[in-house]
Amino acid sequence: MKIAAIDFETANRSMASVCSVGVSTMDDGAIEENAFYSLISPAENVCYFDPFNIGIHHITPEMAETAPCWTQLYPDLLDVLQGGIVCAHNARFDMTCMKETCRNTGHAVPALRYFDTVELSRHVFPQLAHHRLNDMCDYLKIELDHHNAASDALGCLMIVERVMERSGIYDIEELLQRTGTHLHLLK
8 A cells, every 4th residue: 555755844833834844655665755745835824934944854935935835736645545544753844834734725624544654653662751843753764854844754764664574564554453553534
């Protein structure tokens, strides 16, 4: 079954202010890095770029100015996500970004099944003090350019791959069930 790891960066504290998105996919064990990546020009009502956020992801208003808006990229993003299970590291943040951006721009919130790789990491690696994306990638020797949406999505997906390799369970639904990781529905 296809797994699509997604990561968003935001321009400010509003979850609807997405300014970049990255997706990497795994289908029958084959990983596609950067299955989807784009800077995003946030909707006008949430277009303020907070210096704090810029300091984290280094995306400036000038960089996003000529980027496609949500309406332009949404159909292609959905095509990449459909037909599989979505995951994100701290999925509540990323799924809320998806939901709030859709609502803010008048798009239907897609019905996506998803799980959180933070929860998966906590179940599989309980001995670790922290389960942040950078900590997990360091521990599992996964290269990461933290807060770059494409790299964060790939890092998230690589965590799933490493857990599959360690457990010998390559069916994602069985893996989630065996590790006690919840499968949620975004709607």
